Amino acid sequence: MLLELREVERVYRVGGADVRALDGIDLALDAGEFVAVTGPSGAGKSTLLHILGALDTPSSGSVRFDGAEIGGLGDRAQSEFRLRRVGFVFQFFNLLPTLTAWENVAVPALLGGQSLARARPAATRSLESVGLGDRAEHRPAELSGGQMQRVAVARALMMDPPVILADEPTGNLDSKTGREVLDVLGALAKDTAAPRLVVMVTHDRTAAEWADRRVSLVDGKIRADTRSADAVAAEV
Numbered sequence: 001m002l003l004e005l006r007e008v009e010r011v012y013r014v015g016g017a018d019v020r021a022l023d024g025i026d027l028a029l030d031a032g033e034f035v036a037v038t039g040p041s042g043a044g045k046s047t048l049l050h051i052l053g054a055l056d057t058p059s060s061g062s063v064r065f066d067g068a069e070i071g072g073l074g075d076r077a078q079s080e081f082r083l084r085r086v087g088f089v090f091q092f093f094n095l096l097p098t099l100t101a102w103e104n105v106a107v108p109a110l111l112g113g114q115s116l117a118r119a120r121p122a123a124t125r126s127l128e129s130v131g132l133g134d135r136a137e138h139r140p141a142e143l144s145g146g147q148m149q150r151v152a153v154a155r156a157l158m159m160d161p162p163v164i165l166a167d168e169p170t171g172n173l174d175s176k177t178g179r180e181v182l183d184v185l186g187a188l189a190k191d192t193a194a195p196r197l198v199v200m201v202t203h204d205r206t207a208a209e210w211a212d213r214r215v216s217l218v219d220g221k222i223r224a225d226t227r228s229a230d231a232v233a234a235e236v
């Protein structure tokens, strides 16, 4: 199992009261899965995504990556985990406006200590893998929304992480370009050479249906966890 949560709780203390954002989450997620996390506002979706990506730490319970506990890692080990093991995709792309597409894609390699020149071939390949090889020198303002999000996906892939976490990746796109981004995310999970775990938080019904597994949260608890028939069939 790539990522496994056991009895995870995340409690925020707000004005002397406890807010239980996650309340007893048991969840096992594997490479090859494209998972949608759904549920009403305040259900705990973002908190769950942050814990999966080691952006946040549970108040109690265990989070294992490839069998090793990551819930209690120190700051340094946590940032290393985020850099090498996880790619993040955001609703508003979070691209740097002054950098070209390939330079944006190279940013994680720079954080990992590489020079821009050394990172260039891998950044170019990553852009090609999302179908944007011909947009390498464009700046974000010169790209459509769907293209910007694909640049963001290419950036998430830059360090070749086994886990991709996306927060409302289609939330700022129309249905056609949203669909393109979902196609790319689904293909990353199903990549036969290197299957990945792709988890996206979404309010978009079509996006949730596009995923092969849907985890629905209510009040910090898992209310339903369903898999598409073909995803179940692929396992037997």
Ligand code: ADP
Pocket (backbone or CB within 6 Å): 012, 013, 014, 019, 020, 021, 039, 040, 041, 042, 043, 044, 045, 046, 047, 048
């Ligand atoms: P969702 O993403 O499903 O909208 P969140 O994970 O953002 O839900 O929030 C779950 C609950 O935790 C909500 O009640 C929210 O108000 C609370 N919460 C989230 N982040 C914080 C925080 N930093 N401090 C206090 N409460 C928080």
Ligand code: ADP
Pocket (backbone or CB within 6 Å): 135, 138, 141, 142, 143, 144, 145, 146, 147, 177
């Ligand atoms: P879509 O692909 O969603 O129809 P647009 O109609 O916005 O997107 O853009 C069409 C093409 O024009 C895109 O491939 C994009 O790279 C290019 N483009 C869009 N805006 C600009 C711009 N301001 N400068 C240069 N090229 C642009």
